[in-house]
Amino acid sequence: MKGSSPVIMMSLALLLSACGGEDQDISQSLGPDPRLPEPQRGMLPSMKIAEPTSWGDQLPTVPQGYAVSAIATDLQIPRQTLVLPNGDILVAEGRGGNAAKLKPKDVIAGYIKARGNTSVESGNRLTLLRDADGDGTYEVQTVFAEDLNAPYGLAFHDGNLYVANQDALVRFDYQEGQTEASTPPTKITDLPSAINHHWTKALTISPDGRFLYVGIGSNSNITERGMEAEVDRALVWQIDAETGAHKPYATGLRNPTALAIQPGSGQLWAVVNERDELGEDLVPDYLTSVREGGFYGWPYSYWGQNIDDRVRPQDPDKVAAAITPDYALGSHVAALGLDFSTASMGGQFTEGVFIGEHGSWNRKTPVGYKVTFVPFRNGSPDGPPIDFVTGFRTSDGKTRGRPVGVTVDPRGALIVADDLANTVWRVTRTQ
Amino acid sequence: MTAITHRSYRSRPGPLHAILLAGTVPLFLGALLSDIAYYRSYQIQWSNFASWLIAGGLVFCGLALLFALANLLRAKRKVGRPLLYYMLLLATWVLGFINALEHAKDAWAIMPASLVLSFIVTVLACVTAWVGLTNLRSGGAA
Numbered sequence: 001m002k003g004s005s006p007v008i009m010m011s012l013a014l015l016l017s018a019c020g021g022e023d024q025d026i027s028q029s030l031g032p033d034p035r036l037p038e039p040q041r042g043m044l045p046s047m048k049i050a051e052p053t054s055w056g057d058q059l060p061t062v063p064q065g066y067a068v069s070a071i072a073t074d075l076q077i078p079r080q081t082l083v084l085p086n087g088d089i090l091v092a093e094g095r096g097g098n099a100a101k102l103k104p105k106d107v108i109a110g111y112i113k114a115r116g117n118t119s120v121e122s123g124n125r126l127t128l129l130r131d132a133d134g135d136g137t138y139e140v141q142t143v144f145a146e147d148l149n150a151p152y153g154l155a156f157h158d159g160n161l162y163v164a165n166q167d168a169l170v171r172f173d174y175q176e177g178q179t180e181a182s183t184p185p186t187k188i189t190d191l192p193s194a195i196n197h198h199w200t201k202a203l204t205i206s207p208d209g210r211f212l213y214v215g216i217g218s219n220s221n222i223t224e225r226g227m228e229a230e231v232d233r234a235l236v237w238q239i240d241a242e243t244g245a246h247k248p249y250a251t252g253l254r255n256p257t258a259l260a261i262q263p264g265s266g267q268l269w270a271v272v273n274e275r276d277e278l279g280e281d282l283v284p285d286y287l288t289s290v291r292e293g294g295f296y297g298w299p300y301s302y303w304g305q306n307i308d309d310r311v312r313p314q315d316p317d318k319v320a321a322a323i324t325p326d327y328a329l330g331s332h333v334a335a336l337g338l339d340f341s342t343a344s345m346g347g348q349f350t351e352g353v354f355i356g357e358h359g360s361w362n363r364k365t366p367v368g369y370k371v372t373f374v375p376f377r378n379g380s381p382d383g384p385p386i387d388f389v390t391g392f393r394t395s396d397g398k399t400r401g402r403p404v405g406v407t408v409d410p411r412g413a414l415i416v417a418d419d420l421a422n423t424v425w426r427v428t429r430t431q
Numbered sequence: 432m433t434a435i436t437h438r439s440y441r442s443r444p445g446p447l448h449a450i451l452l453a454g455t456v457p458l459f460l461g462a463l464l465s466d467i468a469y470y471r472s473y474q475i476q477w478s479n480f481a482s483w484l485i486a487g488g489l490v491f492c493g494l495a496l497l498f499a500l501a502n503l504l505r506a507k508r509k510v511g512r513p514l515l516y517y518m519l520l521l522a523t524w525v526l527g528f529i530n531a532l533e534h535a536k537d538a539w540a541i542m543p544a545s546l547v548l549s550f551i552v553t554v555l556a557c558v559t560a561w562v563g564l565t566n567l568r569s570g571g572a573a
Contacts, residue, residue, distance in 0.1 A: 041540065043532045103482040105535035224537040226475040277537055310540040312473040 026330060026367060029281050030384060034328035036303060039278040046280060046364050047109075050116035050399035055421055058400065061391035065347060065431045068389065071131075071138040071415075072424040076123025078417040079200070080258075080337070080405035081424065082154035082161075086176050088130045089138070089407075089415055091424055093123030096150025096166035096199035102225065113361055116399070118420050124148050126163065128179050129424065136428065142179040145172065153203025153259070155212060160241070164201035164214055167193035169239060188212075189244035192232040195219045198273075200336075204259040205241070207266050212239040213249060215256030215270060222275050222310045223299045234298045236270065236290060252296035252322060258338035258405065260353070262289075265379055271335035271355060272325070274302060276362040284328035285335045287355065287374060287381065297322035327381040332360035333368035337406035337417070341373070344412035346429045352376040354388060354414055356403035369393050371403050371416055389416060389427060444498065444563055451495040452520075452563050458488035459527065459556045463549040470546055478541065481549065482534045488556070489531060492524045499563070512562065519559040527552045 028035040055070075062068045072078075075093055082090045101107050125148060130140035145163075153164035161172040163185065170185035191201055191214060198217025205212050218234035219225050236256055238249035255273040262269055268290040274283035275298070283302040295318060297304065299311045304324035307314070329335050337356025341349055352375040357368035371389035374381050392401045401418040408414055409426075416425040444452055462484040469477035499517045506513050530548040534541055 041536065043529065044535075102479045103535065104486045104531070105482070220537070222537045222540075224475060224478075227473075277540070310536075310538045312539045 027384065029284050029330050030328055032327055032381065034284045034303070035281075036284075036306060037279060037281050039282055039309075041277050041279065045277045045362055047112060047361055048364055048366050049112055049361055050359060050366070050369075050393075050402065050420070051397065052116070052118070052420055053394060053398035053400055055400045055423070058391070060389045060401070060416075060425060062389055062427050063347070063387075065429060066427055067430045068425055068427045069136065070423045071136075071426045072127065072129050072141055073422065075127060075422045075424065076120055076125070077118060077419050078123075078127075078404070078422060078424055079152050079419055080154050080202075081407045081415045081417050082156055083407055083409045083415065084156060084174070084176075087134075087409070087411060088128055088179075089409075089424070090144060090154055090161075091127045091129065091417060092151040092154055092163065092405075093125055093127060094148065094150040094152070094166075095122040096152075097196045098199075099195050099197040099219075099225075116361060117402075118422060120422055122150060124150060126151060126154075126181075130179070136426070138426075140179065144179065145181040145185065148185075150199060152200045153214065155203045155205040157205050157209035157241075160209070162188070162203060162205065162212055162241075164191065164203040166196055166199045166201060167191055169201070169203070169212065169214060169244075171241075187244075188241065189239055189246055191237075192216055195225065195229055197225060197229075198233075198255045200255075200257055202257055202259045202270070204261055204268070207261060210241055212241050213237070213259050213268055214239060214246075215253070215259050217255035217257070217273075218298060221277065222308060230299070236268070238292075249292055250290045250294045250296065252294075252298045252300075252318070253290070254298040256290075257336045258356075259290075260338045260340055262379065263340055263342075267379075269338065269340075269353070271329070271338045272296070273334055273336075274331070275299075275308065276332065278302075278308075279331075280363050280365075281331050284331050285333050286325035287327040287329055287335070287338070287353065288325035291323065294323045295321050296325060303328075327374060329355060329357070329372070329374075329385070330367055332363045334358035334360060335368075336404045337371070339406050339408045339414075341408055342410055342412075344410060344429075345408065345414065346412070346431075348375065348386065349373055349388065352381075354406045354408065355385075356406040356416060358402045358404060358419075359392070359399070366393065369399065369402060371406055371414070388414070389425070392418075444495075444502075448495060448498040449564060451491045451498065452560050454491040455488050455495065455523065455556045456553075456560050458484050458491060459523075459549070459553045462488065462530075463546075463553045466546045466549045470542060473539075475538065478534070478538075481545070482531070485527060485531045485534055485549075485552075488552075489524065489527050492520065492527060492556070495563075496520050496524055516559065516563045519555065519562060523552060523555040523559050526555065 125146035150166035202215030359369035465481035
């Protein structure tokens with residue numbers, strides 16, 4: 001027994017020393033040309049899980065000249081929101097995914113990560129919020145539709161309300177002023193849903209209402225569920241709203257969690273969550289314009305032509321074709337919300353995009369956990385991101401909320417879904 | 432005669448101890464073969480099999496380690512074969528654990544380290560089981 005303790009101590013020291021490297025300055029991993037350190041991973045991946053706590057009397061922090069209030073609480077996992085033409089807000093609530101645990105790691109990591117999320121059951125419904133008198137209090141709260149399957153993406157055009165469930169794209173007929181759907185939804189097309197490791201189906205619609213765009217995430221971090229599981233995954237589908245006919249619009253997008261059409265140009269933009277377990281500062285999640293027919297690297301490479309050696313078989317031709325994204329948001333921030341601003345938001349927030357960052361797990365020093373604003377000029381990102389809503393983590397390291405979807409209300413407000421506090425926040429101008 | 436029987440009983444694995452000890456061999460060997468299959472085919476299921484076989488090997492090896500420790504603590508002279516057996520078993524478990532962590536990496540990230548580790552652990556498990564199961568014949572060094 002005597003001889004054993006040095007052996008144990010040595011192996012423990014080896015384990016600890018191997019647990020990931022140091023953080024770099026966050027600002028270096030932002031913008032169009034992020035610094036990409038060498039990939040690294042110790043014996044254990046870095047894990048820092050959000051420890052939930054309640055907001056109490058506290059509110060998120062917003063810039064001077066803005067105010068924030070909770071317009072709905074006690075929801076059942078609010079994810080994305082939609083502002084209807086009459087100002088009513090729809091909230092998609094739920095949690096999806098049915099990925100089998102394939103390795104001992106999946107069992108252990110799944111248990112650890114679940115501690116950083118809400119324990120509320122999936123709502124599988126749409127909730128409607130109404131502020132009839134315009135005083136900022138949403139006094140009406142009704143269930144617009146229920147028995148959906150982990151609804152996430154929402155889009156509206158000319159009396160048609162589109163909802164992307166985790167397994168199908170459906171349409172409701174909507175008459176202005178409705179507080180609940182009058183008929184069951186009509187299915188437009190099934191969506192790839194086997195395994196659904198990344199289950200969220202982001203959704204947006206072309207300005208003419210003809211095409212829907214659905215973001216379909218990969219079925220693994222980096223092909224560890226096998227290449228066969230990645231058919232029809234990690235891409236954006238373009239779907240004909242009339243017929244349901246669909247085709248891949250852009251591929252190699254690991255997890256496109258939110259889509260938005262740029263006003264004016266009609267260009268499709270996406271925020272994409274990149275791969276984990278390559279180190280604290282790899283790989284940056286990103287904001288990018290999405291080119292039709294473009295390939296963005298996953299799984300073979302990241303940020304353009306940086307090869308990911310964890311993938312077999314490799315594909316040099318695909319790597320050579322990979323497009324470098326437009327704008328890095330930082331590694332592990334988990335961008336889940338995206339919307340273009342309007343002049344009504346005021347100040348320095350009139351031209352650009354708001355981005356909801358759910359927050360990291362694969363990083364010693366947590367990042368994300370905020371709503372940020374990427375300023376645009378002449379239609380492209382220009383300049384460093386600006387914090388818009390913060391305060392989701394306490395000074396003693398607990399987490400009060402985690403932002404998901406962000407939606408600009410054209411009347412001059414930002415709607416933020418918080419899936420940890422099960423709250424919808426509304427940020428308005430006070431000046 | 433009675434005393435000798437008593438002494439050798441302590442140093443020899445009992446049936447449960449022997450099952451646990453011998454069981455580590457096919458489990459770690461199975462992991463090695465699965466790793467080889469993954470290395471040659473890129474079929475991820477082999478890597479999943481290897482991970483679970485190693486987890487099973489660690490359970491068997493860990494329980495055998497408890498028996499070995501108890502035997503060692505009860506032995507009068509903590510040297511010779513019982514100590515060698517215990518140290519080998521401990522090394523097998525520690526390297527097996529490191530191998531389990533290595534196998535928790537995603538996809539090809541486990542290569543080639545997992546293949547090398549699985550080979551070493553399999554050889555160690557064979558040697559350890561051999562030493563442990565032949566303790567009986569060593570004539571009660573402890």
